[in-house]
Amino acid sequence: MYAFDYKSPSSLSEAADMLQSSDDGVLLAGGHTLLPTMKQRLASASDLIDLGGVSELRGISVSGGQVTIGAMTTHAEVAASSEVANAIAALADLAGGIGDPQVRNAGTIGGSIANSDPSADYPAALVGLGATINTNSRSIAADDFFTGMFDTALDENEIITQVSFPIPDAAGYSKFPNPASRYAVVGVFVSRSSDGVRVAVTGAGPSVFRVAEMEAALADSFSAASVAGISVSDDDLNSDIHASAEYRAHLVTVMAKRAVQKAGG
Amino acid sequence: MTVAISMTINGQSVSADVDARTLLVDFLRVNQRLTGTHVGCDTSQCGACVVHVNGKSVKSCTMLAAQASDAEVTTIEGVANGGELHPMQAAFRDNHGLQCGFCTPGVIMSALDLVSVNSDPSEQEIREWLEGNLCRCTGYHNIVKSIQAGARAMREA
Numbered sequence A: 001m002y003a004f005d006y007k008s009p010s011s012l013s014e015a016a017d018m019l020q021s022s023d024d025g026v027l028l029a030g031g032h033t034l035l036p037t038m039k040q041r042l043a044s045a046s047d048l049i050d051l052g053g054v055s056e057l058r059g060i061s062v063s064g065g066q067v068t069i070g071a072m073t074t075h076a077e078v079a080a081s082s083e084v085a086n087a088i089a090a091l092a093d094l095a096g097g098i099g100d101p102q103v104r105n106a107g108t109i110g111g112s113i114a115n116s117d118p119s120a121d122y123p124a125a126l127v128g129l130g131a132t133i134n135t136n137s138r139s140i141a142a143d144d145f146f147t148g149m150f151d152t153a154l155d156e157n158e159i160i161t162q163v164s165f166p167i168p169d170a171a172g173y174s175k176f177p178n179p180a181s182r183y184a185v186v187g188v189f190v191s192r193s194s195d196g197v198r199v200a201v202t203g204a205g206p207s208v209f210r211v212a213e214m215e216a217a218l219a220d221s222f223s224a225a226s227v228a229g230i231s232v233s234d235d236d237l238n239s240d241i242h243a244s245a246e247y248r249a250h251l252v253t254v255m256a257k258r259a260v261q262k263a264g265g
Numbered sequence B: 001m002t003v004a005i006s007m008t009i010n011g012q013s014v015s016a017d018v019d020a021r022t023l024l025v026d027f028l029r030v031n032q033r034l035t036g037t038h039v040g041c042d043t044s045q046c047g048a049c050v051v052h053v054n055g056k057s058v059k060s061c062t063m064l065a066a067q068a069s070d071a072e073v074t075t076i077e078g079v080a081n082g083g084e085l086h087p088m089q090a091a092f093r094d095n096h097g098l099q100c101g102f103c104t105p106g107v108i109m110s111a112l113d114l115v116s117v118n119s120d121p122s123e124q125e126i127r128e129w130l131e132g133n134l135c136r137c138t139g140y141h142n143i144v145k146s147i148q149a150g151a152r153a154m155r156e157a
Helices: A012-021 A034-039 A075-080 A082-087 A089-095 A101-106 A109-115 A122-129 A212-220 A224-228 A245-262 B024-031 B087-094 B104-117 B123-132 B141-156
Strands: A005-007 A025-028 A047-050 A060-063 A066-070 A132-135 A139-141 A146-148 A160-166 A170-177 A184-193 A196-202 B002-009 B012-019 B050-053 B056-059 B072-074
Touching: A012 A025, A012 A047, A025 A034, A060 A082, A066 A082, A066 A109, A075 A089, A075 A101, A075 A109, A082 A089, A089 A122, A089 A170, A089 A184, A101 B056, A101 B104, A101 B123, A109 A122, A109 A160, A122 A146, A122 A160, A122 A170, A122 A184, A122 A196, A170 A245, A184 A245, A196 A212, A196 A245, A212 A224, A224 A245, B012 B024, B024 B050, B050 B104, B056 B104, B087 B104, B087 B141, B104 B123, B104 B141, B123 B141
Parallel strands: A005 A047, A025 A047, B002 B072
Antiparallel strands: A060 A066, A066 A160, A132 A139, A132 A160, A170 A184, A184 A196, B002 B012, B050 B056, B050 B072
């Protein structure tokens, strides 16, 4: 790792001040992408600002038809939360399938979405449920948040504080995990609510995306058969040693069918 | 940059000034001479470095020592009761749950975290939980048997 100054704020405002006043400050959440990247010297920071001591960024609450999760809440906490499981079982299920137990004990929802890894699970849930990302300065709709591969709508000195998920009538998530990393080769999150149907795909493209044709078909008839004949173009999909773009396109339909089945359709 | 850290390791209070870049696993192995915690892949995949921080299993190669400041850390050295093996350790010996033994400390620390949240795990639950622990010798069969036996012994203790 290149050298950095380690900072350990105890409040959100202190963290924001440290970030603002640093030359090239970087926030440290669970660290499970940032630290490996820094170890390889692919990332560096003048100041590493550890949010681990900012207790106001942790916690889960359910009220007013929303599940709200603090940015520093770990995947294990979301997976084990009976409140989340009762309100949006698919969300707890998704969190419980990220990485492995030790990764889930360290990784956080805020860190995951700020990183916007094309294969991360959480972006599918945020877009698939129409979540809202709250920061220390504003609220951002999930549809506007993920802007590209490892890219988000966050400003340079903005800190995610919490994510609010509207509770749907039904939801399901299905992924084809990379057998080594458990990242999603393709993951599809489907939800149905009074606002309509959402189908969000992670792993397949540079960033999470919705499939309008599937959403329309499911709005007509919420069943796996409705999406069985709908495929996405492989033109802009990812292709790597794990899966070709063509294979990923195929998996989108398969995972969408399974997600709809999990959602009761 | 040097940071002053203090934590409790296996029940003992420890303080040190370390480079901010020091990983928890290096602090344990190099500074504290607790070499039971291993570095396998150094990329948070193999689980040879698993320790408990505030009761939860984590990969100490992917955590700064500074992040564990003020925490309670337990390593494989803190598991036995003096000269008496912990029931989970004894179960690995009794069931031939290790061959070369390199992954074993991490597997045992991971297994103890599993038992803390699920005192009677099924074979399937154990295999899923071991997603983050790689063993290149055993094929996992006797590791799973060992964890089942260890969990049973802990329930009956």
